[in-house]
Amino acid sequence: MLFKNDVLAGIAKGDVMLAFRHWQKPTVRPGGTLRTPAGVLAIDAIDIVDAGGLSNEDAACSGHSSLDALLADIKGQRAGTLYRIAFHLLGADPRVALRDIADFNPGEHGELRRRLTGFDGDVPWTGQTLRLIAAREGITAGELAASIGFEKAALKQKIRKLKELGLTESLQSGYRISPRGRAFLAET
Template identity: 35%
Template sequence: MLFKEIHLSGIKSGKITLAFRKWQKSSIKIGSLLHTAFGLVEIRKIETVNENDITDKDALNAGFADNNQLLKSFPHNSTGTIFKISLSYHSADPRIKLREQTQLSELQFTELKKKLERLDNQSKQGHWTKKVLLTIKDNPNLHAIGIAKLTGFEKEWLKLNIRKLKNLGLTISHTVGYELSPLGKTFVLRLKDEG
């Protein structure tokens, strides 16, 4: 579930407490915490509604001027059910604190290695994590297409899997491209020392 920056700002300040989406079926659950650029957003309640049930007050609470503006925000010719989602800002993204680490204990290093080995072993692409981390290290801010060309992996697959590295605190995503986080740089250095 994606949000525009202006809506994320409103959610963080508490001015926006609702979101409306038109889906074939709900893609989120009550209690879910969504990672966003502004931190974690908690899903508090989900209900289905008809267009006529959405009040101007609902629209205001979702960051729109009125019901009409909200309805126009749905993709043109979209079909499905309208979901009214109550939400709130939960906390800062814990991955930020994690990725800023520059020290790794032996235990933390071993745990991270195990997590990457699991990602490698679960992938149909085989061992990919080290190759991708080293490519990002050597080519900071390179976009997914460039990394795909250098590694031989398909772009969409790569984007999805770099997100897994980000969740471990190893990479940082920019508007264009990626770079290793301080934790990622420390980890890759330790990997190289091992040979």
């Protein structure tokens, strides 16, 4: 589930606790979590709703200025069943803090190297990808894919693994190396 920046700000402040999405099937489930730039959301409930039954309160709780704005947003979504997703902010994304940990504990650098070797499998890509991201902040998945010979969608999935380890972070467009990633490269 993607959120616009103003909605993310409302989530961070605790003002936004609902979302409305047209889906063929839900992409989140009650009891699950969702990482967003505002933090980790706990999914409280998912219900099928009718747009005609929505209220001004629904609009306000979903970060819209009015019911008309909410209905226009819903109308602009792709076809599917309309779901009301209730959530609350659980806390900060743990990857954010991890990115800033640049001092490795004994054995931690070796463990990261082992994990990256496992990610590489038969086709090494992690080291080259990290170096390319470090060399140019904002490099996009398309540019990276062309540089290392991967399909863009497949590479984006792979880069998520680097992000999970706190080595990279996503920008509005492209990626950047984290302090942790830079420290890892310096010791490699």
